[in-house]
Amino acid sequence: MKTSSSVPPTLRFGVFELDPRAGELRKKGMKIRLQGQPVEILAMLLERPGETITREELQKKLWPADTFVDFEQGLNNAMKRLRASLDDNAESPHFIETLPRHGYRFVGSVNGSERTRAAEATTTHGTGALIRLPALGALAVLAVVTALVGLNVRGWRDRLFLRSPKPQIQALAVLPLTNLSGDPDQEYFADGMTESLITELGKISSPRVISRQSVMQYKSSKKSLQEIAGELKVDAVLEGTVVRSGDRMRVTIHLSQALPERQLWAQEYNRSIGDALTLQGEIARAITDEIQVKLTPEERNRLASSRSANPEAQDDYLHGLYFAGPAFKSEAEWQKAIAHFKKAIEKDPTFAPAYTELAMAYFWLGNPEQGGPSAKGTMPQAKAAVAKALQLDPSLARAHLALGLILLGSEWNWSGVVILSMEFCSQAWAERTRPPRRPTKRLNWTHSAVCIEIG
Incomplete structure (x- = not known):
């Protein structure tokens, strides 16, 4: 400076x-x-x-x-x-x-x-008024104020000299970011940024971050912040806007406490489009600082590990996240997601997150409830994609989760491979990645409860 x-x-x-x-x-x-x-x-x-x-x-x-x-x-x-x-x-x-x-x-x-x-x-009109009072009247007012502060009547002393303690945020919801670009075709960018931010915040153990499939119902919702927080059972809500103009973007973020309702923090970021993913890590770190979360060295490293990607590859990646969204979508949507993840990989063969999401998309596409290709046809592709992701970045939490799920659901024989996959699920859990929130009916709950989170 x-x-x-x-x-x-x-x-x-x-x-x-x-x-x-x-x-x-x-x-x-x-x-x-x-x-x-x-x-x-x-x-x-x-x-x-x-x-x-x-x-x-x-x-x-x-x-x-x-x-x-x-x-x-x-x-x-x-x-x-x-x-x-x-x-x-x-x-x-x-x-x-x-x-x-x-x-x-x-x-x-x-x-x-x-x-x-x-x-x-x-300084204030009140101060000027007091100066103009007769000396005796001024002393009387000063004596009253001193007594009120000294006795802490109605919390006057606390309000004058003490800052409100930082709120304890145990659960947080990231509401869908609003697209202010004026172009409906940019919705994928705002939704992809929302998904990326949820994933980034999911890298830390506290606060608990609500999954995207739970928050997407509030896109363009007219409900009040307190109503949304009550329905999701969270202490705070993160909301914001995205404006994309050429190769630049402006992201505005607001963190608000639900009860009592008040804004805790707000910031505006102006970045190149190519920095969209690294920005998520910056926002996550700012939020943890604001609510005074004590991060472990591993968590700090994970938040600092995001890297810039080829802008075109990143754009396809965000497109893929938009079509993938929550699990159990239609086959057509999964196919669109897969196509975008493949394009991202073609443009940036070292883009590990794209391989990870490609693996997840193949995994869910093979779900028998989809009525599409069988797991026998999708699991080999899912395994190949996740193997490449872990080769590029062995610390990528979501890739460990993907591997655990793929082994868990190999050929959808849930009971036969649960124990084998537990080491991978434990690794994903240790990395604080959010597992899917809805398992298939045949999942063996006795062995997999530590891996799958419901709620």
Whole structure:
């Protein structure tokens, strides 16, 4: 982060300190997970305490004219994140004052210095009114406020000085991302991104992530967030939008708590189309940071393992996910999915996820309930695809799941191979991949309950 040479190496205010050169914010010595535009905004405010930083200045420095982004929404989201990290409130600010339609001003003390006269005079109308009161009246009001805070009447002290604890999110639903491109033909892209994000979040042990087949019923739903969360039995809901324009995309994500209903986090991402899959890992990591999930080293590695793919291969891959969707679709849809996964592999022969999904598609196509090809005709192709996926990426969790399912259902002789496949199912479970949510009627539940999740 570029700073003026006259700026101190550390800017202290309240219990916080900012290292503007490293772009690190700390609270009582502990680093706060905040980076990017919110930190840069804070640095600009702290470098000029008491002065107004206009919206135009912020836009010129942080959102150049060639940036593919909605400035107003981006600035509002950045300020929300910054205020949340500082335990600040726009209505009664301790640090950052909003000047409607104009800009922002830092009104706290920096490195022990007092507020500037301009800041003190205009922090709030209430403060100005108190200054104009007779001295005795001011002392009386101060005494009442002190008593209320000291006794913590109706939680005043908590609301003034303490930040609400991070919510405990045990279960999360990723609702279908909304296509805002204005082109119905881009629905596959939004749905494929939804499926990819669900898979990415499924790489961690907590929170539990609801499967796509359970959430797709809420595509374009008019139900309230609380209704959806209640029906799915989740604590929080992730929703968002996707705009695709040429070789660029803009993804906006919102994480909301169900009860009480409130937004926990929001972010906007502007990326090249070729970065669509790596973006899912970035979003998943941001969410785990926001709800303070403690990741194991293995989980961190899995979230960091996503790689960029050939843009055309990735596009076919997302098309395939769109047609595959939940299990037990029609034969025609599975055939379309298979065709797209094959095209993705042709364009990028090292694309392990495409081999994995091809294996899964062949597996479900061989389901006798489909009325299509028999398992004898699809299982060899499924085995070949999953073998290639694991050769390319032995750590790919969903590939281990696919292998376990293929061995489990080889020729649909469920009872004969359950024990043989358990090591692969256990591996998939250890990788926290979401297994299918509906087994066939002939599945031997006694031996496979640890592999198949229902709900």
